[in-house]
Amino acid sequence: MEKETARSRADELKKIIADSDYLYYVKDAPEIEDHEYDALLRELAAIETEYPELLTPDSPNARVRGEPGGEFARVTHSAPMQSLDNALGVAELRSFRERAAKALGEEPEWMCEPKLDGLAVSLIYRDGALETAATRGDGTVGEDVTRNIRTIRSLPLRLKDAPNGVVEVRGEVCMSREDFAELNRTREEEDKPLFANPRNAAAGSLRQLDVRVTASRRLKIYLYHTLGAENLGVKTQKELLEWLASRGLPTQESSRLCASMSDVEQYLDEWGGKRFTNSINTDGVVMKLNDLSLRETLGSTAKAPRWAIAFKYPPEEKRTRVIDIIVSVGRTGALTPTAQLEPVSLSGTTVQRASLHNQDEIDRKDIRVGDMVCAHKAGEIIPEVLRVDTDARDGSQTPYKIPPVCPVCGADAVKLPGEAAIRCPNKSCPAQLQEEILHFVSRQCMDINGIGEKLIAQLTERGIIKSAADIYAMSENDLAELDRMGEKSARNITEAIEASKSRPLSAVINALGIRNVGKKTALDIARRFGGMDAFINASEGELAVIDGVGETVAASVRAFFGDERNRETVERLKSAGVNMSEPDTFYESSAEFAGRKFVFTGELSLMTREEAQKKAESLGAKISSSVSKKTDVVVAGANAGSKYSKAVELGIEIWDEAKFIDSAGSTGKGR
Ligand code: IVH
Numbered sequence: 001m002e003k004e005t006a007r008s009r010a011d012e013l014k015k016i017i018a019d020s021d022y023l024y025y026v027k028d029a030p031e032i033e034d035h036e037y038d039a040l041l042r043e044l045a046a047i048e049t050e051y052p053e054l055l056t057p058d059s060p061n062a063r064v065r066g067e068p069g070g071e072f073a074r075v076t077h078s079a080p081m082q083s084l085d086n087a088l089g090v091a092e093l094r095s096f097r098e099r100a101a102k103a104l105g106e107e108p109e110w111m112c113e114p115k116l117d118g119l120a121v122s123l124i125y126r127d128g129a130l131e132t133a134a135t136r137g138d139g140t141v142g143e144d145v146t147r148n149i150r151t152i153r154s155l156p157l158r159l160k161d162a163p164n165g166v167v168e169v170r171g172e173v174c175m176s177r178e179d180f181a182e183l184n185r186t187r188e189e190e191d192k193p194l195f196a197n198p199r200n201a202a203a204g205s206l207r208q209l210d211v212r213v214t215a216s217r218r219l220k221i222y223l224y225h226t227l228g229a230e231n232l233g234v235k236t237q238k239e240l241l242e243w244l245a246s247r248g249l250p251t252q253e254s255s256r257l258c259a260s261m262s263d264v265e266q267y268l269d270e271w272g273g274k275r276f277t278n279s280i281n282t283d284g285v286v287m288k289l290n291d292l293s294l295r296e297t298l299g300s301t302a303k304a305p306r307w308a309i310a311f312k313y314p315p316e317e318k319r320t321r322v323i324d325i326i327v328s329v330g331r332t333g334a335l336t337p338t339a340q341l342e343p344v345s346l347s348g349t350t351v352q353r354a355s356l357h358n359q360d361e362i363d364r365k366d367i368r369v370g371d372m373v374c375a376h377k378a379g380e381i382i383p384e385v386l387r388v389d390t391d392a393r394d395g396s397q398t399p400y401k402i403p404p405v406c407p408v409c410g411a412d413a414v415k416l417p418g419e420a421a422i423r424c425p426n427k428s429c430p431a432q433l434q435e436e437i438l439h440f441v442s443r444q445c446m447d448i449n450g451i452g453e454k455l456i457a458q459l460t461e462r463g464i465i466k467s468a469a470d471i472y473a474m475s476e477n478d479l480a481e482l483d484r485m486g487e488k489s490a491r492n493i494t495e496a497i498e499a500s501k502s503r504p505l506s507a508v509i510n511a512l513g514i515r516n517v518g519k520k521t522a523l524d525i526a527r528r529f530g531g532m533d534a535f536i537n538a539s540e541g542e543l544a545v546i547d548g549v550g551e552t553v554a555a556s557v558r559a560f561f562g563d564e565r566n567r568e569t570v571e572r573l574k575s576a577g578v579n580m581s582e583p584d585t586f587y588e589s590s591a592e593f594a595g596r597k598f599v600f601t602g603e604l605s606l607m608t609r610e611e612a613q614k615k616a617e618s619l620g621a622k623i624s625s626s627v628s629k630k631t632d633v634v635v636a637g638a639n640a641g642s643k644y645s646k647a648v649e650l651g652i653e654i655w656d657e658a659k660f661i662d663s664a665g666s667t668g669k670g671r
Contacts, residue, residue: 006047010054013044017060018156018248025154026250042658048638049656052602055638058129058157061658062638063150064215065605072143072207075134078168079227081120082139083303084286084310090265093287096309097261100289103298103306108289111237112267113255114275115284115310116222118174119203121149123223125169128162130155135207148206149173151215156248163232169249171223175202176279177381179218184382186518188357197379198281212606220280223249229292236290254278257290272313276348281380284312317376317386320344325356325369325400327407329431331439332515333423335413337362337402339373339385347380354383358420359402366390368397406431427565433460433467436513440468444519445511446500450493458482467565468511469572471497505532505582508573512566515556521549528618532570532580536561542618592663594620596632599647602640604657609637615664627652635660 001009017040024030024037041060048055055062087093101107120136133149134142149155152173159167175183180198187194195201205217223244226232234240238257245251254271258264268285275282289295289307298306324340337356344351354375356362367373367385372392378384404413406424408431413422424432437456441448448471459465464478474497479490503511506526510519517525524546529535543554560566574580598621600609607615612635613623627634627646634647635655647654655663 001047001050003051006051007054010044010047010051010059013040013047014059014158016040017044018158021060021153022156022248026248042656042662045656045658049602049636049640049654052639057150060157061605063153063157063605064211065147065150065603071209072145074137074141075132075144076141077122077134077139080139081122081136081142081170082300082305084308085301085304086284087309087311090268090311093264093268093309093311094261096287097264100298100307104294107260108291108294109236110258110261110264111241111255111288111290112258112264112271113224113241113286113288114252114271114278114280114282115286115312116172116174116252117197117199117281117283118172118222119199119206120170121145121173121206121221122168122170123149123155125159125162125167127164128159130157143207145206147211148208148214149221151211152219152221154250155221159247159249161247165231167232168227169223169244170225170227171221171249173202173206174198174220174222174280175205175217176220177281177379178279180379181381183217195379199379201379221250222252222280224251224286235292237288237292238290240292252280258287268311275313276380284310286310315376316347316380317374318344318346319372319389320351320375322367322369322371322373322385325362325367327402329406329408329424329429329435331432331435331513333406333425333429333432334421335402335406335424336421337400339367341373341375341383341385344375346375346383347377351375351377351383354385356385359422360420362400362402366399368393368399370397427563428466430460433465437465437468437471439513440471440511441500445507446503447507448493448500449496450489451496455482455485467569467572469569469576472501472573472576472578501576501578503579505530505580508532508578508580509535512560512570514560516553517556521546521553524549526582530582532574536567536570592633595622596620597622597624597630599624599627599631599634599643600637601627601634601643602637604635604637604660606657606661612660612664616660619664 017037020030020032020037044059045061048059048061087096097110122134122136122142123130124132130150131146132144133146135145136142150157175198177198180195180201183201184194195204201217202219205214205219208214224241226240226244229240232243234243241251241255254274256267258267264287271282271285287309289298295305295307300306321342322339323342325337326340327335327337329335337358339354339356341352341354356367365385365387367388372389374386374389376384376386402413402422405411406413406426406429409424409426409429411424411426411429414425415422426432434453434456437451437460438453440446441451451471456465459482464474465471476490476494479485479493480487504526506523509517509525510522525535528546529538540554540558543549543557544551593616598613598616600613600623604612617623624631627643627650629650631647631650631652633653633655634643635657636644636647637657644654
């Protein structure tokens with residue numbers, strides 16, 4: 001392709017991709033299919049490989065780039081990032097409005113916006129392109145988090161209808177309640193400290209030296225402020241929010257223009273009820289003078305503007321009673337104590353249970369059965385006992401110790417060094433077995449419809465199922481003889497079991513319930529090894545090559561297959577005819593690598609060159625450092641130089657990073 005043709009096609013592709021990112025991430029209304037989108041990305045990457053100078057910072061292929069750095073550079077804000085004064089009740093809000101109205105000599109309009117519970121950032125766009133992003137820091141000097149911010153997919157790297165010169169916009173980086181809960185679930189499983197709320201999780205995720213970690217945390221951003229609005233032709237906050245949205249920047253849509261104080265109070269009431277259905281936590285409402293020119297009249301104190309105030313909703317904390325503490329046994333044998341609470345309405349739902357995690361937590365908070373406690377939802381989502389009202393004790397409360405035996409099978413519980421949890425070590429514990437089977441048949445594993453909790457309880461109690469492999473040994477008659485089981489259901493279940501035999505290897509690996517191996521890791525493993533035997537026999541070194549598989553995962557895998565029973569289960573699944581291979585990708589891709597000579601050149605954006613080489617090697621490729629006639633494939637990243645030209649000269653097959661990732665079967669960055 002001629003360079004000029006390439007340039008204009010690349011510009012066109014960047015625009016189409018940015019538009020579809022906007023529809024997908026901001027509007028939640030995609031108009032093209034994922035595979036069409038992927039094809040556009042690949043086409044652009046191919047052009048950028050041919051003309052590395054076209055891989056500009058506004059390319060979607062440049063969102064996640066570079067090696068982890070040493071530390072964040074300091075950035076001095078062009079104007080201080082102020083904070084807001086708080087109003088802790090409607091009375092304080094009214095007196096704020098009175099002061100403002102008096103100083104202005106008129107009754108102004110107010111813009112009310114949700115107060116997003118995230119961390120403030122300031123972004124600089126120059127001639128439409130995102131140039132710098134900084135955290136608030138102390139308000140004067142923040143940290144340069146440009147590389148991290150660029151991974152937020154809803155944020156445009158280039159503004160629509162870009163104005164010339166500098167535009168500085170400010171807003172909030174947040175994590176959704178659901179992503180926060182999911183992140184903490186994984187962290188608990190991995191024995192890592194939990195984040196207290198979505199704001200801490202967002203801050204911890206943004207301030208990562210390895211931007212791939214930031215990219216994996218699915219952060220969101222919403223903009224609500226700009227410097228020098230008058231240069232943009234906007235006169236009010238309402239127009240400003242519209243301007244930001246029209247340039248493709250995400251804004252919170254629940255803002256409202258209020259003509260009077262009673263409108264403001266109505267908004268506070270309404271949002272107070274609705275805010276828990278918003279996926280982003282909001283802890284209040286910011287009330288801002290709508291007319292930007294009037295803001296100057298009111299000015300600022302050293303710390304905060306006089307034209308805005310943050311109304312804070314009282315924290316959702318309620319008193320309730322701990323009726324009981326119940327221990328449940330998880331799939332991995334962990335004994336988890338859960339407080340049974342007198343039902344209490346909290347942040348939008350009725351709460352009756354709160355996990356107490358482990359004995360240390362119970363002791364630290366001194367929670368006793370019968371205690372009156374203060375409960376809330378961490379991050380407005382995870383029920384939690386905050387503290388005990390010790391004054392309310394009357395002597396009837398009883399301290400609690402997790403029994404040193406498994407509540408289900410009676411085995412002596414053990415505490416492994418370095419772990420907070422007490423575990424039931426009995427691999428045949430019915431509770432663990434039931435959880436195991438429930439996991440095995442679940443949607444994202446073998447997806448066997450019709451086998452639910454109650455049926456599993458019957459099957460395990462009657463000894464029909466002692467391991468997941470027994471599912472495939474049951475006959476339709478075995479099923480038909482169970483309580484509340486008609487012939488038709490028995491047939492349906494048998495058919496569902498039969499159908500599950502053709503699930504891909506990744507589903508089988510996930511179904512095995514190996515600790516620390518979830519859906520994503522199972523898929524990476526299946527794509528890497530292609531077959532179950534190769535996986536079982538893999539060395540820790542071979543495992544470690546896989547994305548996201550560190551020592552912990554490798555050790556869990558080894559421990560799992562070190563257990564005779566687990567190997568037997570796998571053998572029995574195999575003889576029952578359960579598929580043990582991963583379709584498509586592996587077989588196609590391995591042929592592209594096996595025995596072929598690869599040379600890597602240029603910078604890759606999603607992995608280091610070492611990682612890419614290891615991956616290619618693990619798929620059977622031979623790596624060499626120089627290009628010759630014997631070279632089969634040259635993988636060229638950005639800024640590839642002489643090796644690239646030589647490959648062109650010799651007519652050697654050239655892959656860009658996207659093609660490499662595709663062939664190597666990695667999931668890449670995905671959408
Ligand atoms: S306006 C000059 N609007 O709340 C004032 N701030 O407690 C600029 N915040 O530092 C801030 N949502 O990080 C504004 N809709 C909103 C907001 C908001 C959240 C944060 C912001 C600010 C803090 C003050």
